[in-house]
Amino acid sequence: MTHFCLAIGIGSCNSKGELLDVYYPSPAFKPSAELVDAARSALALDNGNLYVELSTEQLQRLSGAVSDYWPLGASLCNDMRELSANANKKAVLCVLDTDAAPQSVAEAYLKLHLLSLRHCKPHGVDLTGIFGILPNNAWTSEGAIDPAELEQRQWQARLRGDALSVNSVDKFPKMTDYVVPSGVRVAHTARVRLGAYLGEGTTVMHEGFVNFNAGTEGPGMIEGRISAGVFVGKGSDLGGGCSTMGTLSGGNNVVISVGEECLIGANAGLGIPLGDRCIIEAGLYVTGGSLVSVLDEKGDVVQTCKARELAGKPDLLFRRNSLTGKIECKTNRSAIELNEELHAHN
Numbered sequence: 001m002t003h004f005c006l007a008i009g010i011g012s013c014n015s016k017g018e019l020l021d022v023y024y025p026s027p028a029f030k031p032s033a034e035l036v037d038a039a040r041s042a043l044a045l046d047n048g049n050l051y052v053e054l055s056t057e058q059l060q061r062l063s064g065a066v067s068d069y070w071p072l073g074a075s076l077c078n079d080m081r082e083l084s085a086n087a088n089k090k091a092v093l094c095v096l097d098t099d100a101a102p103q104s105v106a107e108a109y110l111k112l113h114l115l116s117l118r119h120c121k122p123h124g125v126d127l128t129g130i131f132g133i134l135p136n137n138a139w140t141s142e143g144a145i146d147p148a149e150l151e152q153r154q155w156q157a158r159l160r161g162d163a164l165s166v167n168s169v170d171k172f173p174k175m176t177d178y179v180v181p182s183g184v185r186v187a188h189t190a191r192v193r194l195g196a197y198l199g200e201g202t203t204v205m206h207e208g209f210v211n212f213n214a215g216t217e218g219p220g221m222i223e224g225r226i227s228a229g230v231f232v233g234k235g236s237d238l239g240g241g242c243s244t245m246g247t248l249s250g251g252n253n254v255v256i257s258v259g260e261e262c263l264i265g266a267n268a269g270l271g272i273p274l275g276d277r278c279i280i281e282a283g284l285y286v287t288g289g290s291l292v293s294v295l296d297e298k299g300d301v302v303q304t305c306k307a308r309e310l311a312g313k314p315d316l317l318f319r320r321n322s323l324t325g326k327i328e329c330k331t332n333r334s335a336i337e338l339n340e341e342l343h344a345h346n
Contacts, residue, residue, distance in 0.1 A: 004096040005119075006031045006039060007110050008062075008076045010083065011053070011090040014146035019105040020137050021144040022092050023178055027110060028070055029119040035069035036095060042066075047097060051106035054091040056084050062093065101128035108133045112172075112195035112212060116179035122197055122213045122231045123255065134171040141165040144173070172212055184218070196226075199234070207240055214246065217260075224264060232258040239266035239282065254288065259314065272307050275314035284320050286327065292318070295330040 007027030012020045028035060039045070042065035043058055054062065054077075063077035080091040094106045102108040108130050114120045137144040142164060145153050150166070157164035167174075167190065175196050176189040183200040186192055187208070196210040199218025204210060208222040216222065217234040224238035227246025232238065242264045245256050258264065259276035269285030280286055288308035293301045310316060310329060318329050 003031050003033065003036045004099050005029050005094075005110060005114065006036055006070075006073075006096070007094050007113070008073055008080075009092050009094070009106075009109075010080065011092045011106065012088060012144040013090055014149055018135070018146075019090070019092075020135055020146060021173065022094070022106050022109040024094070024110055024113045025076065026072055027113060027117070027119075028073065029114065029117075032069060035066060035073075036097075038065040038069055039093065039095065043093070045095065049096045049098060049100055049103065049107060051092055051094040051104055054080075054093055056081050059091055099126050101126050102130060102133055105133060105135065109194075113179060115195045115197050115213060115215075116175050116181065118181060118197060118199070120197075122215055122229065125213075127195075127213055131171065136169065136171050137173070138166050139168045139170065139173050139177075141167075175210075197231070205240075208238070211246065223266075224268075227256070230256045230258070233260035233262065233276065235260050236262040236264075238264050239268065241267040242280075243269040243285070245269065245271040245287070259312075272311040275312045275316065277314055278316045279318065281317075281319040284318060284327065286318050290327055292327045292329045293321075295328055297331070299330075 005027055007024040009022045009024035011022040014020060039062060042061045043052060059077045059081050063074040067074035083089050083091050092106050094110045096107065102111055111125050111127060114125060136147065138147050138150045147169060154164045172193040174190050175192045175194045176186060178194050181198050184198045185203040187204060187206045191209045192204055193212045195212025197215030199216050201219025202216045203221050205223045209225040210222065211226060211228040214226045214228050214230045216232040219234060220232055221237040223240040224242030225244060226232060227244050229246045230244045236258050256270060257273045259274050259278060261276060262274055262278045264270055264280045265282030267283045268280045270280060271287035286307050288306065290307040292305055292307050292310065294303045294305065296302050315331055316329055318327065321328050
């Protein structure tokens, strides 16, 4: 049997013992059946997707059971044996037999880790219902804190002579507090959420933003916004202030994507799936309902259509005619091959 994932991590909790987040170092993605069976047997666990908050005694049993199949997991168990003395931290084991919708905070955080660790690409893991599962946390210099308990924690910090810094209040933390992928640059870490997928060679500049379940194949320069659900192909650049329409920001059920070697100009916007080697000029927002005049090589109008009819087609240049104000589309002259469909006079 092929299992989806098994992971051991440290969870933060509030005074009620409710999990706020979980940090999973190096989860075992698609683990062997022997590893999963050993973990289940050691803790007498049922089959299916589940998580367990581990006691010191359970950590010891789990460490011995998995040591032959997952030495790192055994080491993590040993490292966490002293956690029982910390009321705000818990040792967590999460086992996912299948990629089903998450049912707990522990499962949701594991799936967000898998995206940022590049085990799964955007839309490659089931995140159904994740907003209803994740608690809204205060993300601070001391980690996740329940907002209802924040004032007391701030007071305690002041009594110690410390200042508790609150970085944000949100359901999602910044990615780099949990995962730092290899070969990337992130100029402003607060602008990349956990669950973002950043491929090798990606640079996210200060005003760039990457949401969860979204990201880049890499390499690429991101100075604009990659909304939830949007994936950018390799070699594509997003200019400063540009925007992509995600499923949470008006894209509805249409999956917006950017092909390879594309350029979305500064302050431009994208509301359709974009094919390879396409350009949207600076300041132009192309939505699915935008009326577009399609031009041939001589600059004559071949047809007028809505932009959604051009979705996914390669080698296109979208621009606005400065005289008429109309959106025009012509073959990208820098493309290797011409898009023959645009030159058919129907």
